[in-house]
Amino acid sequence: MAVILDAIVQLGEMLVVLVLAPLLAGYVRTLKARLLGRRGPPLVQPYRDLLRLLRKEVVLAHGASWVFRVAPYLVFATTWVAAALVPTFATGLLFNYAADMIAIVALLGSARFMLALAGLDVGTSFGGIGSSREMMIASLAEPAMLMVVFTLSLLAGSTQLSSIAAFMQGPDVGLRVSLALALVALVMVAIAENARIPVDNPATHLELTMVHEAMILEYSGRHLALIEAASYVKLLLYVSVIACAFAPWGIAVSGQGFAAYLLGLAAYVAKLAAGGFLLAVFETSIAKMRVFRVPDFLGAALMLGLLATLLLFVSRVT
Amino acid sequence: MVLEGLLWGIAALLGTGAAAVAMARRRTATALVYGISLCVTTVALLAAGASLVAPASLGGTLTLPVGLPWLGAHFRLDPLAAFFLVVVNLGGAAASLFGLGYGRHEESPGRVLPFFPAFLAGMNLVLLAADAFTFLFAWEFMSLSSWALVMAHHRRPGNAAAGYLYLLMASFGTLALVLAFGLLAGPSGGYAFEVIRQAPPPAAVAAAVLVLALIGAGSKAGLVPLHVWLPLAHPAAPSHVSALMSGVMTKVAVYGFVRIVFDLLGPPDWWWGAVVPLLGGVTAVMGVLYALMEHDLKRLLAYHTVENIGIIFIGLGLALAFEANAMPAAAALALTAALLHVFNHSVFKSLLFFGAGAVLGATGERDMERLGGLVHRMPLTAFAFLVGCAAISALPPFNGFVSEWLTFQAILLSPALPQWLLKFLIPAVGALLALSAALAAACFVKAFGITFLGRARTQVAREAVETDRWSLAAMFPLAALCLLAGILPGYFIDALAPVIHALTGANLPRQNELDWLTIVPIAQSRSSYNGLLLFLFIALAAGLGAEVIHRWASAASRRAAPWDCGFPDASPITQYTAGSFSQPIRRVFGTVVFRAREEVDIPAPGDARAARLHVQLRDVPWDALYLPTARLVSYVAERLNRMQFLTIRGYLTLVFGALVTLLMVLSIWQ
Numbered sequence: 001m002a003v004i005l006d007a008i009v010q011l012g013e014m015l016v017v018l019v020l021a022p023l024l025a026g027y028v029r030t031l032k033a034r035l036l037g038r039r040g041p042p043l044v045q046p047y048r049d050l051l052r053l054l055r056k057e058v059v060l061a062h063g064a065s066w067v068f069r070v071a072p073y074l075v076f077a078t079t080w081v082a083a084a085l086v087p088t089f090a091t092g093l094l095f096n097y098a099a100d101m102i103a104i105v106a107l108l109g110s111a112r113f114m115l116a117l118a119g120l121d122v123g124t125s126f127g128g129i130g131s132s133r134e135m136m137i138a139s140l141a142e143p144a145m146l147m148v149v150f151t152l153s154l155l156a157g158s159t160q161l162s163s164i165a166a167f168m169q170g171p172d173v174g175l176r177v178s179l180a181l182a183l184v185a186l187v188m189v190a191i192a193e194n195a196r197i198p199v200d201n202p203a204t205h206l207e208l209t210m211v212h213e214a215m216i217l218e219y220s221g222r223h224l225a226l227i228e229a230a231s232y233v234k235l236l237l238y239v240s241v242i243a244c245a246f247a248p249w250g251i252a253v254s255g256q257g258f259a260a261y262l263l264g265l266a267a268y269v270a271k272l273a274a275g276g277f278l279l280a281v282f283e284t285s286i287a288k289m290r291v292f293r294v295p296d297f298l299g300a301a302l303m304l305g306l307l308a309t310l311l312l313f314v315s316r317v318t
Numbered sequence: 319m320v321l322e323g324l325l326w327g328i329a330a331l332l333g334t335g336a337a338a339v340a341m342a343r344r345r346t347a348t349a350l351v352y353g354i355s356l357c358v359t360t361v362a363l364l365a366a367g368a369s370l371v372a373p374a375s376l377g378g379t380l381t382l383p384v385g386l387p388w389l390g391a392h393f394r395l396d397p398l399a400a401f402f403l404v405v406v407n408l409g410g411a412a413a414s415l416f417g418l419g420y421g422r423h424e425e426s427p428g429r430v431l432p433f434f435p436a437f438l439a440g441m442n443l444v445l446l447a448a449d450a451f452t453f454l455f456a457w458e459f460m461s462l463s464s465w466a467l468v469m470a471h472h473r474r475p476g477n478a479a480a481g482y483l484y485l486l487m488a489s490f491g492t493l494a495l496v497l498a499f500g501l502l503a504g505p506s507g508g509y510a511f512e513v514i515r516q517a518p519p520p521a522a523v524a525a526a527v528l529v530l531a532l533i534g535a536g537s538k539a540g541l542v543p544l545h546v547w548l549p550l551a552h553p554a555a556p557s558h559v560s561a562l563m564s565g566v567m568t569k570v571a572v573y574g575f576v577r578i579v580f581d582l583l584g585p586p587d588w589w590w591g592a593v594v595p596l597l598g599g600v601t602a603v604m605g606v607l608y609a610l611m612e613h614d615l616k617r618l619l620a621y622h623t624v625e626n627i628g629i630i631f632i633g634l635g636l637a638l639a640f641e642a643n644a645m646p647a648a649a650a651l652a653l654t655a656a657l658l659h660v661f662n663h664s665v666f667k668s669l670l671f672f673g674a675g676a677v678l679g680a681t682g683e684r685d686m687e688r689l690g691g692l693v694h695r696m697p698l699t700a701f702a703f704l705v706g707c708a709a710i711s712a713l714p715p716f717n718g719f720v721s722e723w724l725t726f727q728a729i730l731l732s733p734a735l736p737q738w739l740l741k742f743l744i745p746a747v748g749a750l751l752a753l754s755a756a757l758a759a760a761c762f763v764k765a766f767g768i769t770f771l772g773r774a775r776t777q778v779a780r781e782a783v784e785t786d787r788w789s790l791a792a793m794f795p796l797a798a799l800c801l802l803a804g805i806l807p808g809y810f811i812d813a814l815a816p817v818i819h820a821l822t823g824a825n826l827p828r829q830n831e832l833d834w835l836t837i838v839p840i841a842q843s844r845s846s847y848n849g850l851l852l853f854l855f856i857a858l859a860a861g862l863g864a865e866v867i868h869r870w871a872s873a874a875s876r877r878a879a880p881w882d883c884g885f886p887d888a889s890p891i892t893q894y895t896a897g898s899f900s901q902p903i904r905r906v907f908g909t910v911v912f913r914a915r916e917e918v919d920i921p922a923p924g925d926a927r928a929a930r931l932h933v934q935l936r937d938v939p940w941d942a943l944y945l946p947t948a949r950l951v952s953y954v955a956e957r958l959n960r961m962q963f964l965t966i967r968g969y970l971t972l973v974f975g976a977l978v979t980l981l982m983v984l985s986i987w988q
Contacts, residue, residue, distance in 0.1 A: 054871035061880035077859035098848035123772030124882040128894020135760035136902035143752035
């Protein structure tokens with residue numbers, strides 16, 4: 001019986017992730033528009049976009065192979081699975097143990113791998129430019145992310161996000177320099193990985209500086225819908241990881257009962273709102289940087305991550 | 319007895335090689351040689367695998383009255399040897415199967431057929447040897463037979479130089495190993511491993527042996543800066559031999575290192591655990607950066623072997639660090655990670671070289687800049703190659719990820735080490751490992767994307783046809799193994815248990831009894847990974863998504879010209895090339911690592927000349943280490959050359975001087 005309940009909660013989490021992801025994207029979009037003095041689209045615009053795209057036919061370029069057609073499904077599935085394994089409103093879910101934080105980072109790597117290949121598949125120069133730059137960004141962002149994972153897991157003695165969340169709520173966390181550095185590094189990685197300003201611009205087309213959008217330029221219809229959905233889920237995933245590791249307050253522990261889950265859900269939505277707000281403010285207050293400044297930005301993230309790990313050994317808990 | 323059977327198998331391989339000399343001109347020779355190799359290696363694979371799973375048959379020893387008269391040739395089958403026998407014979411069987419198809423296009427079978435079984439025999443013999451003489455003899459036999467295979471196409475430009483460099487480095491490595499065994503044997507000269515094991519050398523000698531083993535085994539495996547021969551020699555051989563050299567022979571080198579350092583050398587010192595992981599980390603990052611700069615498909619793969627050897631040495635070094643500090647469980651984890659990566663790398667590297675061989679066979683091209691679009695012409699090869707690419711890039715749910723994940727878990731145990739240097743160094747090595755893993759993904763997006771995707775860049779790529787059935791039969795089981803070892807890693811880890819136990823005295827918890835076949839290296843609350851569930855979830859989510867969308871939303875599609883922001887160009891040369899794909903990474907890392915210089919040459923207005931971009935990359939170890947050495951050697955040789963033209967008085971003085979010096983040395987010695 002307990003297993004069935006756990007399975008239901010796990011399933012519920014997967015659905016919550018999927019349902020909330022476009023809302024978060026729409027929320028950030030609206031908020032950015034307001035901050036710029038525009039009215040902006042309604043909150044539900046991303047849902048409408050997805051539905052519209054799903055109903056449209058796919059226009060495949062001549063020369064697109066099966067890789068191009070399979071990639072959106074795999075990208076979406078991989079990203080979704082990765083997001084479902086991050087504790088959002090409750091920790092210790094049925095399948096949380098199937099992947100620790102390193103595996104989640106690697107799952108996102110799998111999604112990126114497929115997408116970068118799809119970018120090269122049609123054989124256009126924009127696809128190539130997107131894939132090439134995406135892999136360059138990833139080659140720095142992924143190690144930076146792993147250094148953040150190192151810091152957290154050396155502190156908590158575990159690479160499981162559930163254990164990390166439990167540790168961060170516990171009494172022996174303390175205020176550490178390492179954690180601050182790791183948080184900064186993680187935010188920088190999240191910005192780069194989600195193709196946000198200043199690394200990339202999610203709202204742009206027809207720009208020589210675009211990265212993610214260039215890679216998926218040839219996509220249309222349901223394929224594009226899946227890729228868009230995957231990128232929404234990815235944004236949600238990163239906010240969830242930050243919330244779970246650095247602000248685990250209110251998160252329910254598996255088996256605590258319905259009330260705790262509801263409270264966890266409310267706390268989670270509040271955290272998403274706060275995260276989205278901060279992202280919108282940050283994005284409107286900064287200019288996009290040139291592509292070849294991005295390595296400096298991510299190199300800094302990598303160094304911060306490494307420093308956070310090393311400082312663990314010399315810093316003292318206050 | 320398994321051991322005797324294996325030795326008979328080696329004898330059969332050697333006999334086949336000898337027979338192939340006589341009948342290489344016959345048409346049936348190719349099928350016969352590869353067929354026999356396939357049978358022998360398959361049987362050896364099964365025997366070694368069975369003895370690893372049921373360790374009762376292990377531990378047999380055998381002494382044959384050949385070799386040095388007072389020593390004989392000792393052979394022993396222990397768990398370590400059995401594991402590496404599995405790796406070697408799996409690669410050997412796959413290469414033989416591939417050779418059945420690929421070998422038919424060989425223009426000079428007489429240069430390949432005799433040496434192929436001999437090479438396999440040599441590698442098997444290294445693993446079974448249980449005394450220093452037999453080991454070195456087999457090692458040298460392996461080197462020379464593979465050298466002969468590298469020289470099979472010696473008329474092609476560059477191959478002769480590659481063979482020369484290989485011979486030089488192989489001799490240098492063997493020299494280091496001879497010295498290492500000499501030190502191990504000590505003044506009493508006990509060359510049997512059994513004798514060496516019982517009398518571990520003192521600390522200073524052990525340190526010297528470690529360095530010599532790193533040079534000897536490292537030069538064969540491709541540790542930076544001893545890697546220079548590898549990317550030249552491995553691709554020069556026929557593709558199935560490249561697969562053997564890159565996927566398997568480098569593992570024999572790893573075996574040599576493990577045998578000497580973990581088995582014969584006695585308890586390690588803690589600083590070994592600093593030197594070896596650091597070397598491994600630097601090797602991993604340098605290897606993948608070299609690979610990224612490469613646009614020759616086979617050479618890219620060979621450079622990438624350097625990266626994986628680095629990852630394996632990181633694991634081995636961590637095991638040394640933990641063992642030196644009496645942390646056997648952690649050492650077991652690190653060693654498991656390293657050995658699992660040995661197995662995994664041999665599988666996917668063989669697969670990738672077969673894929674490159676199939677492309678080479680179909681198009682005659684190794685240069686990625688002249689390929690493209692092969693996914694349409696060679697769909698099956700493309701699929702297998704893609705699986706190999708995903709596996710080698712350490713992407714879940716494939717096998718490469720499991721061993722890298724275990725390495726990361728071992729790295730995360732490093733704060734428990736008491737030495738401050740290790741506490742700081744090992745997380746930094748972890749950063750290098752993370753960097754190399756991320757760069758590897760970029761490298762294989764490039765390798766697959768430029769070769770197989772996009773539009774064909776040349777006529778040969780446009781007209782390529784799918785490779786033969788034998789080659790596909792060799793590739794697909796390996797691809798399946800990549801997935802299988804990724805989703806069911808518990809069984810593979812458990813199969814390693816006797817090896818790990820013999821070397822570290824500890825074991826990982828048994829994995830295959832856990833729920834849902836999860837792997838848990840230490841404790842569930844600490845870390846766990848379940849490739850099977852991830853695979854099922856991904857498959858389910860993707861399948862469900864496709865089903866739902868196709869049924870409820872839209873399943874319509876049509877073909878049209880690419881959009882490309884409104885300016886699609888019909889010419890395939892406007893695509894991204896291998897060089898342009900890696901340009902951002904070259905910008906980021908190249909200026910430091912390769913001292914890259916880019917020059918844009920734009921003609922003046924009115925000048926109809928094409929604009930050009932010149933890129934210059936330097937190989938820093940080559941410039942800093944090898945060129946000065948070569949210059950020194952030729953300088954000394956020139957000086958010594960004069961001694962050939964002395965007068966008779968001069969020679970007499972020289973002999974007299976030498977005699978006096980030797981007598982003086984002798985008198986001081988006593």
